[in-house]
Amino acid sequence: MSLSPRQHWIGVLARARLSELQPHEAALKDVEYHLIRAPEVGMTLVRGRMGGDGAPFNVGEMSVTRCVVRLADGRTGYSYLAGRDKVHAELAALADAHLQGSQPSIWLSDLITALANAQASRRAQKEADTAATKVEFFTLVRGEN
Amino acid sequence: MNAQLLQPAFVDPVLDAQRGFRAALKALAEPGLIQHLACAPQLDGLAPATYALCLALLDVDTPLWLAPSFDTPLIRANLAFHCGCPFTANREDAVFALLGEHDLLDLGGFDHGNDRYPDQSCTVLVQLTDLESGRGLLWRGPGIKAQRQVHLPVPQAFWLERQRREAFPRGLDVLFAAGHHLIGLPRSSRVAEERT
Numbered sequence A: 001m002s003l004s005p006r007q008h009w010i011g012v013l014a015r016a017r018l019s020e021l022q023p024h025e026a027a028l029k030d031v032e033y034h035l036i037r038a039p040e041v042g043m044t045l046v047r048g049r050m051g052g053d054g055a056p057f058n059v060g061e062m063s064v065t066r067c068v069v070r071l072a073d074g075r076t077g078y079s080y081l082a083g084r085d086k087v088h089a090e091l092a093a094l095a096d097a098h099l100q101g102s103q104p105s106i107w108l109s110d111l112i113t114a115l116a117n118a119q120a121s122r123r124a125q126k127e128a129d130t131a132a133t134k135v136e137f138f139t140l141v142r143g144e145n
Numbered sequence B: 001m002n003a004q005l006l007q008p009a010f011v012d013p014v015l016d017a018q019r020g021f022r023a024a025l026k027a028l029a030e031p032g033l034i035q036h037l038a039c040a041p042q043l044d045g046l047a048p049a050t051y052a053l054c055l056a057l058l059d060v061d062t063p064l065w066l067a068p069s070f071d072t073p074l075i076r077a078n079l080a081f082h083c084g085c086p087f088t089a090n091r092e093d094a095v096f097a098l099l100g101e102h103d104l105l106d107l108g109g110f111d112h113g114n115d116r117y118p119d120q121s122c123t124v125l126v127q128l129t130d131l132e133s134g135r136g137l138l139w140r141g142p143g144i145k146a147q148r149q150v151h152l153p154v155p156q157a158f159w160l161e162r163q164r165r166e167a168f169p170r171g172l173d174v175l176f177a178a179g180h181h182l183i184g185l186p187r188s189s190r191v192a193e194e195r196t
Helices: A005-015 A018-028 A086-099 A105-131 B013-029 B048-057 B073-082 B156-164
Strands: A033-049 A056-071 A076-082 B064-066 B096-100 B123-127 B137-140 B148-150 B173-178 B181-185 B190-193
Touching (some): B013 B181, B064 B073
Antiparallel strands (some): A056 A076, B173 B181
């Protein structure tokens, strides 16, 4: 299953850190816009499958923040992200709206690529840290014989 | 869904929805008494009170039946976005119904609940132009100490239609809305002509 470009950038914006978005705050807010749905915190039920393909079960609830903005020219930006950060939700929705413009390339190169690279390196770092602690178990002799 | 049609709704979603719910409760607890809803948003085709009731009462579990006069892309898009409610074309499936003055003559098809669960009936929201310009009728019943004079501008045939479908405890609860005001008409209220 391949992601559309918009799915990709919405995911990148949701996983970004607020400190990475804040340098762009002035540029993002440099347009006339209003809130269709002001940032709001809610709960959502997370479901999972044992081993990835078992019967579905409820893992638990997590907090989610969502926001919808409309720019003066009619573009509508959405954001959904994990956690309770309303400032982040508004900035992410604004970025989504800007990226839907006729020239998304500037925003893509400035913002999304940089954020995606930062996320990839964080992930690689974490995977490397985790891999160092990996332990292989194997059985030499079984107890009963 | 057309994102261009979306408009902001409640300024303070939590408290405004609670005020709307409170007004609806009071309206049904004291039938015929006008309730005021100050904090209600505007949407083309819906009065502020009607829209506030929709925002307070509707959610994913409440299929809504729209009268043709309210079935516009704007109303559909905004109710679907802000309430998340499904729309139904079958009156039988509706938990809420949104009607105008001209739809009052035929209340057939709506779920009246059953004898074991009369609370599962459809709740009817009716939008009028105002609530006080009609002929005076006397309301009696629970929530009214003796009797109350109410001047709802609804056609006479509506009262006949309501009486015809009466089968207490089954029945329809109706909320009339106009501008920023609403009046409740629960199934338990008895409505009679004013004696001159």
